[in-house]
Amino acid sequence: DSDGRGLRAVSSERRLLEMFRAVTPDQVRAFQAHRVRALAHIEASFEYKNAGIKKPSLRLDRIALGARQAVPLRVALEEFIFLEHHASLQEKLLHFALPPAQRVATGRSLLLVCLEDRRDSALFRLDFEAAGLNPALARHAIRLKEGDWVVLSQADARRSPWEVVNGRRAVIASLTENELLLFWRDFSSRGHRFRYVHRRDAPVPGMVYVLDEMADDLNADKQVAACREAESNVFYRWIEAGQPPVPHQVPVDILRGARAFGRRVPRWEAPRAPTTRQAEIIGRRLADPILLVQGPPGTGKSHTVGWAVLSRVSARLAAGQSMRVAIVCKTHTAVNIVLESISCKWRTAIDERPASDPLAALEIFKLDPPEDETLPNVVSGLKTYSARRLLDTILGCSPIVVGGTPAGFYNLMKWREAGGRDVLWDEKHFDLVVMDEASQMTLPEAVLATAWLRPDGQALVVGDHRQMPPILAHTWEEEARRHLAAAQPYKSAFEFLRDLGVPVVALDESFRLHRLQAEFLAEQIYRHDGIPFHSRQTHILAPLPPGDPYVDAALRGDVPIVVVEHDEAASQQFNPTEIELISPLVATCLEQLGLEGADGLGVVVPFRAQKAALRDRFPALAASEAIDTVERFQGGERDVIIVSATASDPDYVLAEAAFLLNPNRLTVALSRPRKKLIVVASQALFRLLAADLEVFEHAMLWKRLRYQFAPEPLWAGKRDGARVRVLGCSPVVALQPPQL
Structure with a gap:
């Protein structure tokens, strides 16, 4: 049948x-x-169409045969820029569609009352009460900060999202507890695809306004231009080939000069000589057109880069050649860190050299520094527009180090008199381009950063793909276009080059972390990269006089990793149990150990609600930005770091696993302390079971931290209605030699 x-x-x-x-x-x-x-x-x-993306004709007969035209990488990068901008714009339009009070409640907007209009600026009073918010908590939830670009519009619930986009453009000059000062930025947006028309009407004293994030992207046009001129970019040609570039033929006298300089560094750095891998980067590897430097937490990458730059400068000058260096980073803060390292080491190196030494003539410039920025010693600020008549002369100098963001270098080349406001993409000025924090830099930013690298020059790309990646708006994991999936333009510049097979020198010794903390990261994270990550540090907290048994156990100086495990299991983005567990630890660190927020103590949280509550309880720590999210802590360090996992509801943790259990976020959070790491979390997080393989693997990191590196009970009892256990590792185990 x-x-x-x-x-x-x-x-x-x-x-x-x-x-x-x-x-x-x-x-x-x-x-x-x-x-x-x-x-x-x-x-x-x-x-409405995206006119910025070129749409070439398709050969239907070739589609039927399954053949596809190869899409150049520069086209994929250009599409990446447009997709990222429009995804970000759509998210902002959804936010702007909310009533003013709801926008303010998210921390992304502010309700203001105009106090005074000063033509080029205006002063406002923060008004949280009008939005029905607790002023103390609302202040700590503010995401806007000094230096942010914003738009100002009247507080009218009937305003459309696009009217908010078109609000008056400004920069936050200062933000205090009760007042905010704006500087107007009323320049034209004509001819720019990523900028919008903005009103210029003056605010009226006494009127209520809403301050929102600006939707314009001031740098996307520069990146698109760099992609469209990519054929003249030697760095782009190297990576478009799909394989590492062929090594340069470096003159022997330059190689010898760099090695000789490298041999002098241990004397200058005594008693802490460079490690073997640091020495390799400083005095060797000059022939690699692109060299990746992977810097795990606390391994001294900025310290190493400073000597590596001076080694290359000294060697070329000794060989009678000119030397121009570009230091390019995503943020001004990162630029300053590298310039500070170079300037400090330059002063050390020239102290024992005659005044006639060519290295003594080195000049260091910082492009377009913010108005209130304090520059490192011997570093001169250079405003590209106001100093435009000097730019050609400066670019002709040698030796010279110029630091700035990718957009800063675009402005440098735009405002030169030789170009007449046209960027001269074919002129190549720099023998060395250093990109620091490249794991947070997108590939289009890297293409712009290297646009003026000489064909025989070197790109030194510094970062760590195990830490925080670039912040992206588009849902790239759902992207179906085959050429974008193949090109993978959403990867960070560092990860893209690493996957391409570009040579990597990985620093392997941490000078920050306690050896047990380094051992956890070595076993769980850096072994995947083949890095024998380790630390020789054994610094611990001073012992406390006997007091609260819970606090005494959690702050035991001889136990560098402690887990405070509780049984509360219903919290999502705000966890009062963890606040009560953290509070006595913070108070003891401040009052008895003498730690302060600027350098001694930090609290890392995943959510703004938890951050706001903790900041409200500890305003002194809040004032020094010592209570914040993982993203804000990257690059920082403290003697003691307390991590609040916050989320304890198992269903919520599973739903938000991609965010909460992300191994990059965990790596950053756990690698900030110099002496003590305390993780406060629910037992529900450590016992989480997931069907998804990736979520399961990410959850295993938390389980290994708890069961492998904090297996022994130090204290158990009840705190504020929750069952709590303080767990750690015995001092004997903690002080064993590191496993290399």
């Missing part, structure tokens, strides 16, 4: 196909053409 039913089903399907047997090839082609006309009609009906 079953065989009979199957035969009847096949026969029925064949009868359905009979009508198509008489179809001719010409009819199929005619149907194909009609379908294409229908698609063109639909496309023509779209009111």
Whole structure:
């Protein structure tokens, strides 16, 4: 019977196909053409189109054969820029569609009352009460900060999202507890695809306004221009080839000069000589067109880069060649760190050299520093527009080090008199380009940063793909376009180059972390990169006089990793149990250990609600930005770091696993302390079970931290209604030699 039913089903399907047997090839082609006309009609009906992305014609016959035209990497990078901008814009439009009070409650907007208009600036009073918010908590939830670009619009619930986009453009000059000062930025947006028209009406004293994040992208146009001029960019040509570039033929006298300089560094750095891998970067590896420097937490990458730059400068000058260096980072803070390292080491190196030494003539500039920024010693600020008549002269100097953001270097080349406001992409000035924090830099930013690298120059790319990646707006994991999936433009510049097979020198010794903390990161994170990550540090907290047994156990100086495990299991973005557990620890660190927020104590949280509550309880720590999210702590360090996992509801943790259990976030959070790490978390987090393999692996990091590195009970009891256990590792185990 079953065989009979199957035969009847096949026969029925064949009868359905009979009508198509008489179809001719010409009819199929005619149907194909009609379908294409229908698609063109639909496309023509779209009111809004992304005119910035080129749409080349498709060969239908080649599609039928399964052949695809190769899409150049620069085109994929350009599409990446447009998709990121429009995804970010759409998210902001959804936010701007909320009533003013709801926008303010998110911390991304502020309700203001105008106090005074000063033509080029205006002063406002913060008004949280009008939004129905607790002023103390609302202040600590503010995400806007000094230096942010914003738009100001009237507090009218009837305003459309686009009216908010078109608000008056400004920069936050100062933000205090009760007042905010704006500097207006009323320049033209004409001809820019990523900028919008903005009103210029003056605020009226006494009127209420809403301050929102600006939707304009001031740098995307510069990155698109760099991608469209990518064929003149040697760095782009190297990576477009899909394999590491061929090593340079470096003159022997330059190689010898760099090695000789490297041999002098241990004397200058005594008693802490560079490690073997630091020495390799400083005095060798000059022939690699692109060299990646992976810097795990506390390994002294900025310290190493400072000597590496001076080694290359000294060697080229000794060989009678000029030397111009570009230091390019995503943020001004990161630029200053590298310039500080170079300037400090330069002063050390020239102290024992004659005044006639060419290295003594080194000049260091910082492009477009913010108004209130304090520059490192011997570093001169250079405003590219106001100093435009000097730019050609400065670029002709040697030796010279110029630091700035990718956009800063674009401005440098734009405002030169030689270009007449046209960027001269074919001119190549820099023998060395150093990109620091490249794991947070996108590939289009890297293409812009290296646009003026000489063909025989070197790109020194510094970062760590195990820490925080670039912040992206588009859902790239759902991207279906094959050429974008193949090009992977969403990767950080560092990760893209690493996956390309570019040579890597990985620093392997941490000078910050306690050896047990380094051992956890070595076993769980850096072994995947083949790095024998370790630390020789054994610094611990001073012992406390006997007091609260819970606090005494958690702050035991001889136990560098402590887990405070509780049984509360219903919290999501705010956890009062963890606040009560953290509070006595913070108070003891401040009052008895004498730690302060600027350098001694930090509290890392995943959510703004938890941050706001803790900041409200400890305003002194809040004032020094010592209670914040993982993103804000990257690059920082403290003697004691307390991590609040916050989320304890198992269903919520599973739903938000991609964020909460992200190994990059955990790596950053756990690698900030010099002496003591305390993780406060629910037992529900350590016992989480996940069907998804990736979530399971990420959850295992937390389990290994708890069960492998903090297995022994130090204290158990009840605190504020929750069962709590303080767990750690015995001092004997903690002081064993590191496993290399």
